[in-house]
Amino acid sequence: MSAPVIPGDAANDTRDGTDAAPIGRRLAERRFLYIEVRSWPQILAPSLLGIALLALWEGTVWLRGIPHYILPSPLTIVTTLWRDWGSLAPSLLITLEITYAALASAVATAIVLAMLFTQWGWLEKAFLPYAVVLQVTPIVAIAPLIIIWVNDTNLSLLICAWLVAFFPILSNSILGLRSVDHNLLDLFEIYHASHLQTLVWLKIPAALPSFLAGLRISAGLSLIGAVVAEFVAGTGGTASGLAYRILEASYQINIPRMFASLLLIALFGIANYLLVSWLTQLLLGRWHESAVNRER
Amino acid sequence: MTGPATGNIVGSVTGALAGSGPLVSITHVSKLFANGTLAIQDADITVFPGEFLSILGPSGCGKSTLLRLIAGLGSPSTGTIDWGQRDASGRGRVIGFVFQEPTLMPWATAIANVATPLRLKGANKNEALERARDMLHRVGLGGFVSAYPRELSGGMRMRVSIARALVTEPQILLMDEPFAALDEITRNRLNDDLLALWLRQRFTTVFVTHSVFESVYLSQRIIVMAARPGRTFADLKVGSAHPRDPQFRTSAEYAGLCRTASEALRGAIAA
Numbered sequence: 001m002s003a004p005v006i007p008g009d010a011a012n013d014t015r016d017g018t019d020a021a022p023i024g025r026r027l028a029e030r031r032f033l034y035i036e037v038r039s040w041p042q043i044l045a046p047s048l049l050g051i052a053l054l055a056l057w058e059g060t061v062w063l064r065g066i067p068h069y070i071l072p073s074p075l076t077i078v079t080t081l082w083r084d085w086g087s088l089a090p091s092l093l094i095t096l097e098i099t100y101a102a103l104a105s106a107v108a109t110a111i112v113l114a115m116l117f118t119q120w121g122w123l124e125k126a127f128l129p130y131a132v133v134l135q136v137t138p139i140v141a142i143a144p145l146i147i148i149w150v151n152d153t154n155l156s157l158l159i160c161a162w163l164v165a166f167f168p169i170l171s172n173s174i175l176g177l178r179s180v181d182h183n184l185l186d187l188f189e190i191y192h193a194s195h196l197q198t199l200v201w202l203k204i205p206a207a208l209p210s211f212l213a214g215l216r217i218s219a220g221l222s223l224i225g226a227v228v229a230e231f232v233a234g235t236g237g238t239a240s241g242l243a244y245r246i247l248e249a250s251y252q253i254n255i256p257r258m259f260a261s262l263l264l265i266a267l268f269g270i271a272n273y274l275l276v277s278w279l280t281q282l283l284l285g286r287w288h289e290s291a292v293n294r295e296r
Numbered sequence: 297m298t299g300p301a302t303g304n305i306v307g308s309v310t311g312a313l314a315g316s317g318p319l320v321s322i323t324h325v326s327k328l329f330a331n332g333t334l335a336i337q338d339a340d341i342t343v344f345p346g347e348f349l350s351i352l353g354p355s356g357c358g359k360s361t362l363l364r365l366i367a368g369l370g371s372p373s374t375g376t377i378d379w380g381q382r383d384a385s386g387r388g389r390v391i392g393f394v395f396q397e398p399t400l401m402p403w404a405t406a407i408a409n410v411a412t413p414l415r416l417k418g419a420n421k422n423e424a425l426e427r428a429r430d431m432l433h434r435v436g437l438g439g440f441v442s443a444y445p446r447e448l449s450g451g452m453r454m455r456v457s458i459a460r461a462l463v464t465e466p467q468i469l470l471m472d473e474p475f476a477a478l479d480e481i482t483r484n485r486l487n488d489d490l491l492a493l494w495l496r497q498r499f500t501t502v503f504v505t506h507s508v509f510e511s512v513y514l515s516q517r518i519i520v521m522a523a524r525p526g527r528t529f530a531d532l533k534v535g536s537a538h539p540r541d542p543q544f545r546t547s548a549e550y551a552g553l554c555r556t557a558s559e560a561l562r563g564a565i566a567a
């Protein structure tokens with residue numbers, strides 16, 4: 001239940017009611033190459049598996065002589081990525097911009113709506129069914145309409161990505177704001193706390209774990225939304241994202257370039273996920289059960 | 297169903313304590329919840345300044361509800377809770393409340409939790425932290441100022457909760473079965489420490505419990521409540537002088553007082 005580095009009540013047994021033993025200093029964690037020693041297995045295991053699979057892939061392609069327009073070898077993909085970086089990098093930047101613009105607007109709108117919904121229950125009753133409708137309708141089905149209605153391609157992509165990213169944050173934030181300890185709410189009432197004080201000091205920190213759980217889902221979904229919408233839009237030009245690069249390469253049967261674009265999307269997705277994990281650790285690390293390290 | 301029988305089994309208390317006039321007078325208070333439960337019926341309790349009063353009763357006797365009404369969380373269906381001339385609006389009234397659970401904010405350190413009531417009143421941050429630090433020292437947690445609640449044991453969390461309730465120097469400290477979830481060793485130690493704090497500072501305390509032994513050990517006066525519907529049944533004076541130490545727990549006087557209180561409680565359950 002409590003961290004074992006700190007003595008329990010037994011250490012607090014001082015009959016005069018004065019100070020107990022001070023908090024134990026956290027054991028210095030041993031590190032290798034700046035990473036904690038005990039974290040190395042969870043880094044090495046997937047890395048070694050990945051290297052083994054890539055070697056198998058590379059070997060199979062070479063031994064069987066599979067042509068690169070069917071399945072390019074990993075080395076071919078990396079060289080293509082290197083060679084085409086000049087044209088792929090701007091596309092990556094556009095996908096990145098759309099993803100984060102969509103995520104940021106999803107966070108902003110979802111937080112505001114969650115606060116309004118928890119403040120006034122009737123608002124939630126009125127609006128939530130429509131939010132659910134937007135959530136359950138597949139984005140590929142709505143995307144063509146949005147692309148027709150909105151002239152600016154990038155704006156229409158942003159709206160599509162926002163649509164998929166919005167709901168997880170909304171529903172999780174509502175859950176978080178609703179699950180504030182009732183006794184703490186009573187305590188704030190006893191101290192005549194204002195609405196704003198209760199919101200800032202109590203409700204927002206209490207909702208943070210749920211909000212971050214929503215953000216983790218939405219960060220991935222906003223990238224998926226941005227890519228899917230661009231596939232549907234299918235519009236070319238210089239200012240297009242990675243999804244169009246994949247379409248383009250498939251028309252040209254340039255399979256290595258397809259894989260290179262795919263690799264970029266995957267790497268970006270991973271970076272995105274790590275960013276949210278880091279943020280979660282930063283905000284919850286010391287107090288929330290989901291984020292703290294437990295020693296045994 | 298019998299009416300509220302307010303019998304003075306041991307003797308009248310109003311003589312010694314009433315000198316300065318009551319702090320709170322609860323008169324004919326009833327509480328009917330929306331679902332039709334009559335939680336409290338016609339309760340009468342007078343709380344005198346500086347006294348340690350326990351409310352003892354079986355579960356479901358409305359003792360927690362009564363405490364919440366005193367705290368201003370909800371209002372009685374009928375009857376009055378009168379704070380005398382102290383203030384009419386209720387905003388100036390300073391109340392400390394300790395729940396059955398420690399009810400700490402898990403994202404805040406012990407000192408930040410204790411400082412919260414002061415900060416909510418608009419106190420300067422450094423001053424609030426200074427007073428919180430001092431209060432944590434007084435409850436024996438001077439070495440755990442920057443620990444998070446999850447890093448503390450159950451007893452220590454409860455100490456933080458008590459420090460938070462006392463940091464505002466309340467007119468009245470309301471405690472709702474605060475030690476019910478703790479083991480007996482921790483509970484006894486917290487009882488002693490609470491009494492020591494009370495002797496030093498003499499804050500008025502209303503302590504809700506279902507433990508006869510705890511109520512006798514701590515209080516100067518015990519209100520026994522009967523259940524379904526909750527009502528005041530008896531008003532017992534605990535004549536033994538403070539300070540009380542662990543030896544008091546094994547004394548014949550304590551045993552006798554516990555027997556009297558147990559009989560009153562049995563009477564309340566049968567009523």
